[in-house]
Amino acid sequence: MLQASNRKQKKKDPVFNKPVFFCKKIDAAFLLYCSNLHLPTFHKEYTHNLKFKMVDKTVNLLVIDDDDINIFIIKKIVEKTDYDVKMLSKNNGQQAIDYIKELIENHAELPHLMLIDINMPVLNGWEFIEAFESLNIQTPIDMYMLSSSVYENDIEKAKTYKTIKGFISKPLSIEKLKELINDILSK
Numbered sequence: 001m002l003q004a005s006n007r008k009q010k011k012k013d014p015v016f017n018k019p020v021f022f023c024k025k026i027d028a029a030f031l032l033y034c035s036n037l038h039l040p041t042f043h044k045e046y047t048h049n050l051k052f053k054m055v056d057k058t059v060n061l062l063v064i065d066d067d068d069i070n071i072f073i074i075k076k077i078v079e080k081t082d083y084d085v086k087m088l089s090k091n092n093g094q095q096a097i098d099y100i101k102e103l104i105e106n107h108a109e110l111p112h113l114m115l116i117d118i119n120m121p122v123l124n125g126w127e128f129i130e131a132f133e134s135l136n137i138q139t140p141i142d143m144y145m146l147s148s149s150v151y152e153n154d155i156e157k158a159k160t161y162k163t164i165k166g167f168i169s170k171p172l173s174i175e176k177l178k179e180l181i182n183d184i185l186s187k
Contacts (some may be wrong), residue, residue, distance in 0.1 A: 059181050062111035063089040064096045064128060065146070066120040070170060074115070077174050083181050092120045093128025100135065110139050112184045115146040115172070118154060129161050142184055144168050 063074055071089045078085045088111075090096040096114075103110055118125040125145060132143075145158045148170040158167040168176060 057185060058084045058086050059113060059184055060109060060111045061085050061087045062096065062099070062114045063087065063146075064093060064114065064120070064125070065089065065117040066091045067117065070117070074172055074177075077172060077177050080174050081178055081181065083178075083185075085181065093123030093125060093131065095122075096128055097123065097131045097135075100132065100137075104135070104137070110137065111141055113180055114141055114143045115168070116143060118145060118147040118149050126157070129163060133161070133163055140187075142180060144180070146170060146172060 061078065063071055065071055065074075074089075075087060078087050088099075090099055093116075096116075100110065102108075116125045116128060120128075123131065125147070129143075141163070142165050143163050144165055145154070145167045147154065147167070149155075150169075155167045158164045
């Protein structure tokens with residue numbers, strides 16, 4: 001389901017000559033049915049200058065960080081997005097690995113997005129990545145190093161791991177989180 005904002009209109013789609021229901025103010029868009037398949041789709045004319053968002057998928061976010069203040073900040077940023085995000089945090093890499101193993105054993109859904117700090121007790125971010133890669137998980141997970149480290153070698157080291165999509169400097173911004181979530185929802 002998609003959401004938009006403005007007021008209700010009814011038009012005919014120029015391609016299929018079928019009714020298009022368009023609700024802006026009530027946060028819903030009911031658009032044309034594709035052929036006889038009854039699949040909702042959009043025509044460029046009706047979507048111009050509108051912001052749509054996916055609301056039928058929950059994004060599972062795992063934050064691996066020992067800094068409670070950073071976890072609190074990320075939680076507040078998640079709340080400010082209009083996305084359905086289920087956030088869970090673990091205080092070190094070992095807790096995260098144990099959690100992921102538990103999900104695998106229970107055939108539960110893995111996180112869609114992981115934000116990983118570098119400097120943590122027990123199992124740091126790099127050690128977590130090594131342990132995670134040894135699990136040979138085939139499910140794609142968007143993983144980013146999220147750190148206050150300013151060392152160029154940490155940024156370069158992140159590029160050497162096949163599972164790491166990038167390096168993000170703390171603090172995480174709402175714009176960056178929305179970008180990461182949009183990448184997941186667009187798949």
